[in-house]
Amino acid sequence: MKNIILATTALVATAGVAAADVSISGYARFGATYSDNADDWNTASRLRLQFDVSTETDGGIVFGARQRFQTEENLSTGGATDPNNSNGARFYMSTNGFTLAMGNILGVIEAAPNLYLPTASSGMGLEGNGFYSLAANTSSNGGRFAWTAYDSAGAGAVEGVEVLYSMNGFGAHIHSTEYSYGVGANYTFSGYTVAVAYEEWDAAAPGGQVDGDSILFASIGGTIGAFDVALAYASTEFSGVEADKWSLKGGYDFGTGLTVYGFVASEDVVDESYGIGASYDLGGGVSLEGGITQTDEALDDTIVSLGAFFSF
Template sequence: MIGKPRENLMKKVLFATTALIATAGMAAADIKLSGYGRFGALYNDVTDATNFISRLRIQIDVSAETQSGMKVGARQRIQTEENGMGAGNGVRFYITTGGLTIAGGNILGAIEAMPGLYMNTKSGGTGLEGNGFTSLVTNTAGNGYWNWDAYSSGGVGAANGVEVIYSANGFTAHLSVSDSNRDALALSYKFGDYTAAVAVQDSDTAANQKTVVTFGGKLGAADFTLAYADNDGVDKFALKGGANVGAATYLYGFVASEDLGETFGLGVSHDLGGASIEAGWTRNDITDMNQISAGFFFAF
């Protein structure tokens, strides 16, 4: 396991949080609404079906600042997709002072928040809604998908737990411990136009054990990321990136490989000014499946 047992770590984090709150009085408060909407279509050649897809996400961030400058806050989301009614989720509470953040509840998760895991696109994957997110080296046909802690938009959060994040001078350390029996530590360093990151997740469940390494940056108008993960013995590599073509168009793609085969994709994002057109195609040789998604995206 990483560090001491999770029970002791949780107690120490909660004790430190209580001590921080007790030392300062409240001075200012803030409420912020943000989010995005997307809608369009997804074609899958395995089912030979084209379906309407959509999501509306409203994010509520509330915070108060003490007289000493410490920030205490919380985040909650309301999210509606094409196959369900809108609903709230579990809350993430946090305290930030200087470069240190202590959070509890529906935590972000150290691997989920590490640089280079997702693509530099509106969906974080390919096309309008990710096209299965096979570009992530932590998603594998040989070891499963989404078996790490992440902030849950539609529930109380299987990753209910605590996390400690410290950032200074380009360096970030992120430790997360959760009720889903996962301990994760991610370290990253940004230097110039480049960022290197490494993360480790340990668990009593062997399939949840991971080591992830990413390196990425910018080369003029282009960006790139090299990524690798050991998913309990299932190795996966990925190269992903894109480039701006003119002032309004971003072209991107990825190729990923694991023992069972390869996945790859291409996409485009075209800025309309206040909204964008998102489209992407992915090919999964492991499942012999092609997906195409396209539609509109707007943020607020």
Template sequence: MKKVLFATTALVATAGVAAADVTFGGYGRFGIKYDEDASSTDLTTRMRLQIDATAESDAGVVFGARARINADGDGTTNGAGADFNGVRYFARSGGFEVGVGNIFGALESMPGQYPIDLGLTGLGYDYTAFSGADAYTSTGDGALNGVEVLYSAGDLSVHVSASDMNDRVAGYVAYTWS
């Protein structure tokens, strides 16, 4: 009788909990890469699995998290295995969002900051104005001590971020004219 009562109590206690929406995405790639600095030609591979989970409260606030499992292989890592990255947690309501953990980073998310990366591996981000990204990273911990606030309304978007990764506070304001 005690077991039935406990199971019924547990069922009633969890009845009001919203079910989370969990999505999986990702890709895999492989090819041959020539590194001019090392004068070597090697195989390059990547497998990425992205996991996004969200749940909405009765008040309409969306809570969520994003994590990735990433496995890279090239001439130096030789497919060293897959790793989880640091997780980004967020809460969103209307056009307002607060993110913590492995943040996107305001500078890295700024419209027009990065041109389209061409080629198999994107060839890195050697053309950026700031080194040492605070941005969401698929390898290791990322900017685990980051916090960011994003707001958008119509054509206006604002993004402010702070991170212990590079001891940086950054922000941008963007508006699109039609």
């Protein structure tokens, strides 16, 4: 890895800049959430601004970075101690399907295909509803931020180095941080993608992981006409607690702007969780989002989130 970094430094010093690009994108959402356990409705909102900068050398090597700024009312979905913050940057160089990145890295589990639902929130409804649809999000690992992931909220980001390769439908991904290492691979064929990813910790981490903790994730997903469907499995071990979880999720596009989606998940430590939601496309990047989730017996809650979402 040190040789790769030294080679990258040499390229910066010797290659001329041929093109540069700066883009700003993001999204906003606002609406309401409800928890049956709390028996209370609350307002919820988020504004995310994403800055992507890149430049390309005369030799065709792209150097870039990503930075996010996020304002959030509902701290429970942001995973931050301060709802108004910027996150750590991710830096990368890319050429011929090969990418070397460092800083606020993606992580092999977080980047694995079919981990999330293909919805505006990546989960159910406007805010994800706890992301029980994720096979890797088991009751034993304390939540979806237990694995190494690109941190959007600014607090608790784990710095690391990762290498990604993609060519002819095949993808490979490895990462290394102060606390863990990970490896993953995926392959796309005939509209379907199969994936496997593994992360193991060798030191106590800020997320509560200890030496020997691990996540194994595997999935297959694709489209069948107007349907999209994915089946995912994860085996997790955190602080001596092991769990296996399956998640079946999918959606149907009616072709009228309305998409209905849902999931059912089963974990051996607790019973099933399930949810159903809908999205209505108003055009111009604007949609109405709503969803309801019944959690597993560990929390035994009914969660609702609904409202407006728009991207730019």
